[in-house]
Amino acid sequence: MIPTAERRLLGTIVAWDLPSCAARLPTAALGDREWAPLLTLARTQRAEGPLARAIAIGALAVTPDQQDQAFAAPRAAMSRTLLRERDLLSLRTTLADAGVDIVVVKGAATAHLDEADPSSRSFGDIDLLVHPSAITAAIGVLETAGGVRRHLEPRPGFDARFSKGVSFRFPRNCEIDVHRTLAPGPFGLRIDLDELFDHRERYEIAGIGLDALDRPSRFLHACYHAALGDAFPRLTTLRDLVQTTPRTDHECRTVLDRAARWHATAVVGAALDHAVEAFAWEVPEPLGSWRRRAPRPAREHRWLAAYSGDQRLPALQAIHGIGALDRFGDRLAYARAIALPSMSASGTPFLVRARRGARALARLPRS
Amino acid sequence: MSPPAETGGTGTRWRRSDRALHRRVADGAIVLLLPDGEPELVTGPGGALWDLLATDRSLDELTAELAARYDHDPEIVRHDIARTLGGLADRGLVDTPP
Numbered sequence: 001m002i003p004t005a006e007r008r009l010l011g012t013i014v015a016w017d018l019p020s021c022a023a024r025l026p027t028a029a030l031g032d033r034e035w036a037p038l039l040t041l042a043r044t045q046r047a048e049g050p051l052a053r054a055i056a057i058g059a060l061a062v063t064p065d066q067q068d069q070a071f072a073a074p075r076a077a078m079s080r081t082l083l084r085e086r087d088l089l090s091l092r093t094t095l096a097d098a099g100v101d102i103v104v105v106k107g108a109a110t111a112h113l114d115e116a117d118p119s120s121r122s123f124g125d126i127d128l129l130v131h132p133s134a135i136t137a138a139i140g141v142l143e144t145a146g147g148v149r150r151h152l153e154p155r156p157g158f159d160a161r162f163s164k165g166v167s168f169r170f171p172r173n174c175e176i177d178v179h180r181t182l183a184p185g186p187f188g189l190r191i192d193l194d195e196l197f198d199h200r201e202r203y204e205i206a207g208i209g210l211d212a213l214d215r216p217s218r219f220l221h222a223c224y225h226a227a228l229g230d231a232f233p234r235l236t237t238l239r240d241l242v243q244t245t246p247r248t249d250h251e252c253r254t255v256l257d258r259a260a261r262w263h264a265t266a267v268v269g270a271a272l273d274h275a276v277e278a279f280a281w282e283v284p285e286p287l288g289s290w291r292r293r294a295p296r297p298a299r300e301h302r303w304l305a306a307y308s309g310d311q312r313l314p315a316l317q318a319i320h321g322i323g324a325l326d327r328f329g330d331r332l333a334y335a336r337a338i339a340l341p342s343m344s345a346s347g348t349p350f351l352v353r354a355r356r357g358a359r360a361l362a363r364l365p366r367s
Numbered sequence: 368m369s370p371p372a373e374t375g376g377t378g379t380r381w382r383r384s385d386r387a388l389h390r391r392v393a394d395g396a397i398v399l400l401l402p403d404g405e406p407e408l409v410t411g412p413g414g415a416l417w418d419l420l421a422t423d424r425s426l427d428e429l430t431a432e433l434a435a436r437y438d439h440d441p442e443i444v445r446h447d448i449a450r451t452l453g454g455l456a457d458r459g460l461v462d463t464p465p
Contacts, residue, residue, distance in 0.1 A: 071393040078390040079406035
């Protein structure tokens, strides 16, 4: 697939102030036919802030009308971001009172830890990592607070043992995602969750302390998000990846050690490829050298194919998930939950699920 | 012109409230007062004032900095700042350090 012209240009805008990105912004204002899709894409990619900043600093030439439109766009995005931040601080207290320890992930953490100015990074959801031992308590707190689960638990115990996480919808278009792990399917099942919780970074919002993942895990999280989603990852995710790239040999060794143990080497390689393609980014050393000679384990590549763009097949991810589990009892429980969810949890008729399963099995290698 | 009474006179020092969340936008700042405030847009010179209030400043200091930046009559700038500061203080968005 080939990225659209507006995606290429927005990539340049999102990356223009990042280190090692050979971004060249146009020197003349765009025509309205090119401008309109660019502005629409900036909104869907949550890149209104970088677009307005590039214009305000004079790096991107625009007409007066285009400037008015670009400057208006971040107001809504930043208002939504502040509402989410307000909700996060309130929720942190409520969960702490219930004995639930949280780690803030994605935009609400990277805005403060990885950007020189948090205004460069907007976000629309609250994403929290909760240890499996506290998932049930966290779900109880959010349901009591009025949250509505987007998907029911397929079998009792699945949330705490196997799921990527649970999403809740609240009024005013607020979504709170409680993550058990950082990725769906086999990759998420191989992550050492205790290790994630053991390595954190503290930050403050309005004098209130919050925990985030440490920088190596933030980088790996951005890699999972970039490599396991759409054919063209969200540009803000790729910006997060560049901003959290290992800065020292020690940090690079930590990242690659975790990636190897978590079976995520191919994920890191694929995510770096995306960032290089979108931003004309020169991956800094020593990660750049690693990328050129990176091992691409066959099993990880089979897993990765189940997530890739138009070929992505959640049923195949689930089947690979069975193979990612070490213990026979876990494999059995996981397979039973995905193949035979309880009647109350399954919104999809059995025959439809069976067809999806058959399609997924047909994609498995014969050998 | 003397500043409005709510700004507490010329010797009082001001800063953003610890309970105020904020983000920059191109024409000012979006601010929100915890625990249950709503986002508000502070535009124009108010945005510049908000930036300066990252650290404690007196009305005199704010006036000197903004009058120089905008090349305006200090007396007029002082009056505008005092009025804006009073509005921000009424909403709890700025306060006086202990």
